[in-house]
Each structure stands twice: as structure tokens, then as C-alpha cells.
Amino acid sequence: MSKSTAKIGKSYVLASTIISALIIVLVFIILVANSWQAVTEVGWNLFSLRWNAPSDEFGILSMCFGTAIVTLIALVLAVPLGILTAIFTSEMLPSKLRIPVKSLLELLAGIPSIIYGLIGIAFFAIWLQGFFQLQSGRTILTAGFLLAIMILPTIITLVDDALHNIPKQYHEASLGLGLYKYEIIKNTLLPIAKADIYGAILLAFGRALGETMAVMLVIGSIDKIPSPFFDVLSPGQTITSKLGREIAETSFGSVHFSAMIFMGLLLFSLVLVITLIAQRANKKRIRLYE
Amino acid sequence: MKFIFSLSLIAILLFSCTKKESINISGSTTVLPVISNAADAFKKAHPDVDIIVNAGGSGVGMNQLGEEKTDIGMISRDITDEEKTKYPNANFNVIAIGKDAVVAVVSSEIYDAGITELTIAQLASIYKGEVKNWKELGGPDKEILCVDKEASRGTRHVFMEIVLGDKEAEAPGADLVLGSNNEEQTAIVQSDAAIGMLSNAWLNDDVKGLNIKMSDSTSIEPTLANIINGTYPITRDLEIVTRGEPTGMIKQFIDFVLGAEGQNMVEEAGYVKINR
Numbered sequence: 001m002s003k004s005t006a007k008i009g010k011s012y013v014l015a016s017t018i019i020s021a022l023i024i025v026l027v028f029i030i031l032v033a034n035s036w037q038a039v040t041e042v043g044w045n046l047f048s049l050r051w052n053a054p055s056d057e058f059g060i061l062s063m064c065f066g067t068a069i070v071t072l073i074a075l076v077l078a079v080p081l082g083i084l085t086a087i088f089t090s091e092m093l094p095s096k097l098r099i100p101v102k103s104l105l106e107l108l109a110g111i112p113s114i115i116y117g118l119i120g121i122a123f124f125a126i127w128l129q130g131f132f133q134l135q136s137g138r139t140i141l142t143a144g145f146l147l148a149i150m151i152l153p154t155i156i157t158l159v160d161d162a163l164h165n166i167p168k169q170y171h172e173a174s175l176g177l178g179l180y181k182y183e184i185i186k187n188t189l190l191p192i193a194k195a196d197i198y199g200a201i202l203l204a205f206g207r208a209l210g211e212t213m214a215v216m217l218v219i220g221s222i223d224k225i226p227s228p229f230f231d232v233l234s235p236g237q238t239i240t241s242k243l244g245r246e247i248a249e250t251s252f253g254s255v256h257f258s259a260m261i262f263m264g265l266l267l268f269s270l271v272l273v274i275t276l277i278a279q280r281a282n283k284k285r286i287r288l289y290e
Numbered sequence: 291m292k293f294i295f296s297l298s299l300i301a302i303l304l305f306s307c308t309k310k311e312s313i314n315i316s317g318s319t320t321v322l323p324v325i326s327n328a329a330d331a332f333k334k335a336h337p338d339v340d341i342i343v344n345a346g347g348s349g350v351g352m353n354q355l356g357e358e359k360t361d362i363g364m365i366s367r368d369i370t371d372e373e374k375t376k377y378p379n380a381n382f383n384v385i386a387i388g389k390d391a392v393v394a395v396v397s398s399e400i401y402d403a404g405i406t407e408l409t410i411a412q413l414a415s416i417y418k419g420e421v422k423n424w425k426e427l428g429g430p431d432k433e434i435l436c437v438d439k440e441a442s443r444g445t446r447h448v449f450m451e452i453v454l455g456d457k458e459a460e461a462p463g464a465d466l467v468l469g470s471n472n473e474e475q476t477a478i479v480q481s482d483a484a485i486g487m488l489s490n491a492w493l494n495d496d497v498k499g500l501n502i503k504m505s506d507s508t509s510i511e512p513t514l515a516n517i518i519n520g521t522y523p524i525t526r527d528l529e530i531v532t533r534g535e536p537t538g539m540i541k542q543f544i545d546f547v548l549g550a551e552g553q554n555m556v557e558e559a560g561y562v563k564i565n566r
Contacts, residue, residue, distance in 0.1 A: 052460055053441060054441070054458035121476070125480070126480060129480075129481075135433055135435040135465060135481065135483065136435055136465060136466055136477070136480075136481055136484075137480075138466055138477075220465070220466045220467070221440075221466065221467035221468070222464065222465065222466065222467055223467075235465065235466055245440055245467075245469060246440065246441075246442075248346055248347075248350045248353065249346075249347065249349035249350050249353060249440070249441075249442040250353070251353055251356065251357070251376050251377075252357065254376070
């Protein structure tokens with residue numbers, strides 16, 4: 001490669017980076033600009049419990065609560081299952097089977113989220129309704145379950161890669177010391193892979209926060225916090241589901257629209273903060289094997 | 291060689307972009323079946339026109355029409371004053387293409403257990419959350435699953451106008467908030483103690499329509515005959531809306547819907563023709 005080709009290559013790569021970064025900045029600016037009207041006109045009432053557009057009440061607290069609970073359920077279900085599965089695929093599976101099994105699990109990640117939503121309302125909600133003897137299977141728990149299945153492949157793949165990338169020396173040294181298999185995994189491998197595992201969990205958290213279609217179909221869309229707040233067997237509402245159902249009916253430039261964009265801004269900022277934390281955690285870790 | 295290949299590729303791409311005249315229609319899921327079938331038939335007769343039909347609900351239809359994202363809006367209620375002030379330059383032109391009723395529907399198990407008619411006041415008390423169990427209305431001992439609709443849906447506006455007195459009334463007794471007529475129908479079929487509001491054309495074996503018990507104790511059934519003679523209290527016109535007077539292909543399509551073939555499709559969908 002001549003010197004000028006190298007320069008063109010460098011500027012091309014730089015331009016691509018700048019464009020990608022610019023998109024994030026632009027999205028953020030647009031969100032802030034459009035939510036400004038709601039912040040000035042509704043102010044602190046944005047954090048009330050009542051959402052009733054015709055009477056200009058835009059309280060988003062119920063939606064924030066729903067998002068938090070649904071994501072929490074998804075993480076509680078998916079993280080232990082995901083980490084244990086990843087330990088199995090990276091440590092206990094014969095190496096010949098590892099690639100096919102991993103590919104199969106990664107296939108789960110490729111299923112469009114609307115399919116999960118359809119399976120949710122057609123089968124899963126009905127099953128839950130019968131199991132818990134509920135009026136309707138469209139509940140916060142149903143949404144949490146579906147989200148857990150959706151973020152499982154992400155956790156499995158990332159944690160499996162993290163464990164698999166630990167150099168063989170550590171494994172062999174532990175074997176040489178006479179440790180049992182579970183001791184090797186628990187005391188040697190998992191602590192080394194800890195930072196990557198946290199990164200995987202945060203990534204899955206980000207995905208669960210932003211999932212719209214599947215949650216929208218099964219959560220029941222009631223803009224209220226359930227009566228005892230921990231009653232996950234009642235319908236609720238999340239930020240993404242609310243946006244999915246109502247954004248098309250609001251007219252651009254109205255306070256209603258602005259309040260919805262404000263919710264979107266909250267979600268966007270949360271995902272941004274989580275990603276930044278995940279990256280900082282990665283940097284801080286001392287790479288033992290480099 | 292590569293140059294000729296890429297040149298021919300670009301040529302093929304450019305030539306395949308033929309400009310068809312296209313009509314965009316969106317809005318009420320109640321009017322959708324009629325317009326969908328009419329669009330298919332119209333496209334067969336006029337192959338140079340492309341008609342794209344979307345749903346979304348009456349509110350979405352008016353929104354998109356006002357913001358000039360669509361050519362024809364479908365609504366199953368009146369245009370609200372807010373929509374008129376939001377889009378002062380839109381010059382909405384309303385054309386009725388059929389008549390329909392909004393029926394209070396219950397799961398077939400409740401209907402078979404004896405609840406076949408309710409008064410408007412009883413419906414109001416269910417949606418206000420005052421009545422929570424079917425046994426309070428003479429039915430089986432099951433909790434009522436009260437299914438509501440999104441606030442901008444035409445079916446809800448018409449229902450709430452009559453039942454709660456205000457088309458944008460809140461329903462504190464609602465247990466689920468759903469969207470299109472299809473989604474609501476699915477929810478009522480899946481439950482055995484549900485009540486909801488649906489267009490007359492969506493009734494079937496699992497979703498039964500209730501009679502309305504009037505104040506003089508007569509029971510009005512939600513049949514096409516009662517919609518035509520006006521005795522069923524919750525009726526509405528099915529309407530399509532354009533910006534200003536329709537011209538060109540849009541006018542031809544609207545004339546088609548109002549003509550004999552289009553009105554037959556209105557009847558086939560389960561509604562009432564507009565010109566009886």
C-alpha cells in the first residue's frame with residue numbers, strides 16, 4: 001500500500017467513526033429538543049401517577065415502575081440460567097458438540113421479537129392464566145418471562161466466550177493443583193471472567209429495557225401501578241409498550257407527543273448510562289493474562 | 291468487465307422503478323375490511339394504481355391525514371373538535387360509506403349462563419369499576435374481566451359517548467387496554483368472563499353481543515334491522531375522510547366504494563349499506 005492509500009483508508013475509517021458517533025448525539029439532541037415542551041408545561045407533574053391525555057395529565061411514574069419490574073423479573077430469571085448454561089457449554093460439553101450447541105442457542109437470539117409476542121398471547125398467557133387461576137394471562141409476569149427468554153441467548157453467548165477465552169494455563173494449573181472441576185470453575189475461572197460477566201449482564205439489561213413488541217402484546221396496558229406493588233400477576237404498563245401503543249395517535253408538536261418523547265429520553269439516557277458503566281468496569285479490570 | 295456489470299445493474303434498477311400512482315389509506319380497523327376488499331377489486335380494474343391500506347385506529351387515521359402522510363383516512367366516529375383545531379388547514383371532507391353498531395360483547399360462557407341483556411347504566415357501572423362480579427348482575431360467580439380500548443379508537447369514542455356520557459371518559463374499572471377490534475375479539479375469546487366493546491361485524495360463536503335493555507324495559511338486539519330502523523342506541527356511520535374535495539383517482543375509488551359493488555362489500559363485511 002502506498003502512503004496515499006493509507007491516508008485515504010485512515011480518513012475513511014475516521015469518517016465512519018464520526019458518522020456513527022454523530023448519530024447517537026443527534027438522537028439525543030432530538031429527544032431533548034422534543035421533550036422540552038413537556039418539561040416546561042407539565043414540569044414535576046410528569047412524575048405523578050395519573051396518565052390521562054384528554055385532561056392534560058401526563059404522569060409517567062406507572063410506566064417507569066412497569067419497566068423496572070419487568071426488567072428485574074427478566075434478569076432474575078435469565079442471569080442464573082444463562083451463566084449456568086454458559087458454564088456447561090464452555091467447560092463440560094465435549095468440544096465437538098460445543099459449536100453446534102452454541103449455534104443453536106445463538107439461533108434463539110435471531111428470532112424476531114414479534115414471534116415471542118405472538119407465542120406469548122396465543123399460548124403462554126393462556127397457560128399462565130390456567131396455572132395461576134387468573135382472569136387474564138396478560139400480566140407483568142408474562143412480559144418478564146418472555147423478556148427472560150429473549151435475553152438468555154445474549155447472556156449465554158457472552159459468558160461462554162468470556163469463560164472460553166481464559167488461557168488454558170489457568171485451567172491446567174488448577175488441575176495440576178488437584179482441584180475438583182466445580183472448584184476450578186467456581187474459584188478460578190469465574191473470578192477471572194467476572195468483569196466480562198458483568199458486561200454481559202449489563203448488555204442484556206439494556207436489551208430488556210428497550211424491548212417493545214413482545215411486551216406490548218402481553219402486558220395488558222393498564223397505566224397503573226398494581227395494588228400491592230409487588231403483585232406481578234396483574235396487568236401493568238412499561239415505557240416501551242406505552243410508546244408503541246400511543247405514539248402514532250399523538251400529533252407532532254403537542255404536549256402529549258412531548259411527554260411521550262420525554263419517556264423515550266429517560267429510557268435512552270438509562271441505556272446510555274448503563275453502557276458507560278459497563279465500559280468503565282471493563283477498563284478498570286486488570287487483565288491478568290496480558 | 292466489472293464496469294459493464296455494475297452499469298447494467300444500475301440500468302436494471304432504474305428501469306424497474308416505474309412510477310405508479312399510489313393512494314395511501316389508513317385509520318379505523320372497523321372500516322378496514324371494507325376498504326381492503328374494495329382496494330383489491332379496484333386494483334384489478336385499474337392495474338396502474340397502487341392502493342396501500344393500513345390500520346392503526348381512527349385517531350391514527352386522522353393524525354396521518356392531517357399531517358399529509360396519507361390520502362384517505364378511515365374513521366368510525368365523528369372528527370373531534372381537537373382534531374379540527376390541530377389541523378386547521380386540512381379541510382376535512384367526510385363521506386359516509388356505511389352504518390354499524392358498537393355492541394357490548396361478552397364471552398360465550400357468560401351469555402350462555404343467562405346474561406343476555408344489560409341496561410346502559412349497568413354497562414356504565416362495570417366500566418366505572420362499581421360492579422366487579424358477574425353474580426351482582428345475575429350471572430355466575432366470576433370476576434368481570436373488563437376489556438377497554440385505546441383512547442383514540444373510534445369504537446371506544448362511540449361506546450363511551452353513550453355509556454359514560456363523554457367520548458373521552460376514563461374507565462377506572464378496566465382490566466385490560468387493547469387496540470384493534472381483532473385484538474379485543476381475541477381477548478374475549480380467551481377469557482370466560484370478559485366484557486368488551488366491539489363492532490357488530492366481529493360477533494361470532496365465542497363472542498356474543500348483549501341486547502340493550504332500554505328504560506321502558508324493551509330489549510333491543512344488535513341486529514342489522516335494528517341498526518337500520520335506528521332503535522339500537524349505539525350506532526355510528528362508517529366514514530372515510532379526505533383533505534378537501536376528492537379528485538382524480540381518489541374520487542374514482544370513493545365513487546367505487548359508494549357504488550353498487552362497494553356497497554355489496556359493506557354488507558358482506560357485516561355492516562349496513564349507507565343508501566338504504
